Amino acid sequence: MTKNFNKSSLTLTKEEHIKENSNYLRGTISDDLKNEITNGFTGDNFSLIRFHGMYQQDDRDLRIERNEQKLEPRHAMMLRCRLPGGVISSEQWLKIDSFVSKNTLYKTIRLTNRQTFQIHGILKKNLKNIHQILHKIGLDSLGTANDVNRNVLCTSDPMESKIHQECYEWAQKISNHLLPHTKAYAEIWLDQKKVFSTDHEPILGKTYLPRKFKTTVVIPPHNDVDLYANDMNFIAIIENKKVIGFNVLIGGGLSITHGNKQTWPFLALELGYITLDKTLSVAQAIVTIQRDWGNRTNRKNAKTRYTIQNVGLKIFKKEVEKRANITFEPIRSYLFTTRGDSIGWKKDINNNWSLTIFVENGRICDNNNQLLKSGLLKIATVHKGNFRLTSNQNIIISEISNENKNKIENIAISYGLIKTNSKLRENSMACVSFPTCPLAMAEAERMLPVFITKVENIMLKYSMEKEIIILRVSGCPNGCGRSLLSEVGLIGKSIGRYNLYIGGNRIGTRIPKIYKENITEKEILVHLEFLIKDWSIYRKENEHFGDFIIRKKIVKEVINPIHDFWN
Template sequence: MSEQVERSKNEIIKENSRQLRGSILTDLQSESPEFSEDSQQLLKFHGMYQQDDRDVRKAKNSDGTPKGKTHIVMIRARIPGGNMTAEQFLGILDLSEQYGNGAMRLTTRQGIQLHYIPKGNTKEVVKGINDTMLTTLAACGDVNRNVMACPAPFKDQPHAAIQKLAYEMAEHFRPKTTAYHELWLTDGEGNNHNATEEFVPVEEPIYGTHYLPRKFKMAIALPDDNCIDVYANDLGLIADVQEGQIVGYNMLVGGGMGRTPAAEKTFPAVGKKLCYVTPEQVIPVAEAVVKVQRDFGNRSDRKVARLKYLIHNWGLDAFRAKVEEYYGQPLTPPNSVDVKGVEDHVGWFEQGDGKLFVGINIECGRVRDTSEVQVKTGLRAIIEKYRMPVRATALQGLILCDIDPADRADITAMLKQYGLKSAEELTILRRFAIACPALPTCGLSLTESERVLPGVIDQLDIEMARLGLQSEKISVHMTGCNNGCARPYTPDIGFVGRSLGKYTMFVGGNPEGSRLAFMYEDYVPLEKLVPTLVPLLTGYKADRMPGEGFGDYCVRLGIEGLKELATQVAV
């Protein structure tokens, strides 16, 4: 490990945790509604965050005294490539109804989150998820997290290969500690045994005793469909497809979305091309990259601990040389293969084996029933009836797979019955819009995201229709804070929570997620987001070049050109 002047508190917690045990068991046995501060850090490795319902923080007891925080836990399932059986999806849905608030959330990284879990039910939920043959281990924490891959179930070699690779990488980079099994999957006797200070450590060949300095994310994309935003990951793979077969991958390193506006040393970044690898080299070279980050990433300041900062400080050439040293041989330079398209997989498609799949847009990923649409009830009814496998998308949607063409009419009717709209009933703008959970559950959120984005899209849809831009693929991502969980720094338009009710507006990215957007306006009130965009959209309508996307147009004009445009176009 590289020498640091002073290690952060999290590093001490990890080192003294007895391979991620800490005092979690003691906390589980306590009647307190919350976990200790140290346990809260270690719980992330086990796939959960302690939170509180911020909507009720100011609530009063009957005597007028503040109720204080209502402690709850968010538990996240790690699902490589978003691939689930019907039983797994329904099993997690059952857990949300039995122990949570009756809803579950499809994440922007193809996982599933359950919110509002009481501390006393965390073990039942984790065990329940594992009973479905999924896991929460490494869904969060300073390790490699869920490995993403295009979820489209086309029956061709490239799609099948990247799904298989996502699972293999997730398993290879899974922490080897036995703490997870002992804490969550054994009976009381086993837990009592592990409450002692004595334990037998197991070898962690990738993570060592300190794990990684910060979280690590991986994703695999096909060049014509970057539906998982490969450039936003610490390590990304772009498949090289020749004559219908994957022959290798360009490996990207150093992507990451988080930033802190008050700290200029922080910034979002898109990945850089490191090398070209054969399918057999993927995991060994990826392991070398992870180990370099493990040994040289910043362990004193978590704000600059992601891989992107190490590469920024060293330079890509020096980083490549160190990876070659760890790998044991020279790396092949990357080739010209790159992403050039993106799909949302919403609608009906032929799989290539005589069966069909249908992609369903689920607004902001929230699987719940409202007066307008019964997402939860509808999905449950269809999946229980047909028992088809399902896949989560990075745009927070769900794909129902392996459908017999004879069942298409019935499934279409059931989707309509429960208010789940078809691809033709949705604007492209809405189909490519995503948001993080933000308020009321995220402790980091500065303002709303999931709960307000649908209304923003409603307003934007009106303006897009007025301008005749409904057919344009324009991506909108919103987050409640600058950590960027919904990847707001790479789409055409990004809204990032800045302070209560106000956002930083970014423009100039693209739906393919291959470049960073730039800040256009800061501290924009929620009600001014759409009016602030209208002059830009108006100018785009009038002056765009053939085939030019909205983000491309913003880049061509630049910040000064856009500001001048805004003064000339009346809203």
């Protein structure tokens, strides 16, 4: 007997009532845009603007000072673009850079680990402007936040092979198929006239999904999208250099709540294999089941992984087959052996070049060490190809002709875009956290560069400076930094204090386990030095750090997260 929380007699969450009463995501957003008294959105609109791709934030560095001055927080919006597969043209980049430079508080662009970009510090008066700019250049921000299918990830760089190009096109198709149908976005932000007809959401429903939903398309053996952390995944199966179908995996997710043992991270589970022609119907079936069966009375238990736990994988699979009118075939053989990005130059399928540039924590800005924002702007003025954003917060300048290669390289060198970094640094990641994220408990993006330098010094001390450790920092337990798929993960507890997790693996198929709780950065470094020293002495040949941790039983391996993660 399956549970349908939409029809439950239990009390629905506040968020469910907001969606129910929103008139298909319109709310009174238009009225708030006219309100010049406050720079923020009021009431339900604070939540509803997320469906349109924005979060209301304030500068937490200034919060106390402004409170003492009896001023409201310095509200500004963060906008996240919809960019399935991460491809953006040079012309589009120029328009985005121009808006950011002229109309935002921070003047920076932030690459996310969901293969798109965010713009922080947009004042309310400039919101229509950026939405209309996006529309004119063929982009939008619809469905990049809140309870919908988010930006669809795809193994990076479609120009790497025809297979990559085909999978990129599937990422676009899935994204478009699962988009909200409401005309609210066009009416509010693009000033399109309201059509007086009944809105209808055939896939998402009037109250949309119970929680956010994340999707990937991935090409083995490279797990650059961290597929096991996502709700729905399509693994390309290749024969005779063609994609013939997908293995479908569901139910991954990393968010937890500190101390709440009813929350846990979980790796995506195998459903079965499908041919290409069934892809969209299967995607729709999975999403509608989560729509109908997901928990709408407790948001902490509302993600797809909890729905599967509540009803059982076998029942969930049977319902997918029923709704999609298919029978899953057995999973086809696949193997993942690598993760991360290959920094530097390589040739593509058309004998052009691509240059992957390391972007620390995804922040596109100029500083004393690197003029990254100015350098990319300069490249965009001469480059005729595309930029491709990766799931590891880096950027690929792709489709560079042989004639243009030296010109692009000289620009990149002169602006400091090409630098030698340790493999440790290149494989690190942090979420945004302070000062703009309202959920942040501890620093992440701002602390990681200096923290990595300290870990690099430890690695050098024990002659391990050429080795890789996947190290990630999240400012809170919501999973944005994907710390719970790293070999060393830090999750913020309070200012300057973190939980330290160890024992994940290099390719992102094992969840780490807590090693020390609520400790300072100084204490973390002491523990890491002890562990790295032991690794340098007692590891087997080519043994990775996380595998060493598990083999030596420094922490217990997380095999079944429901039982193992907290115990």
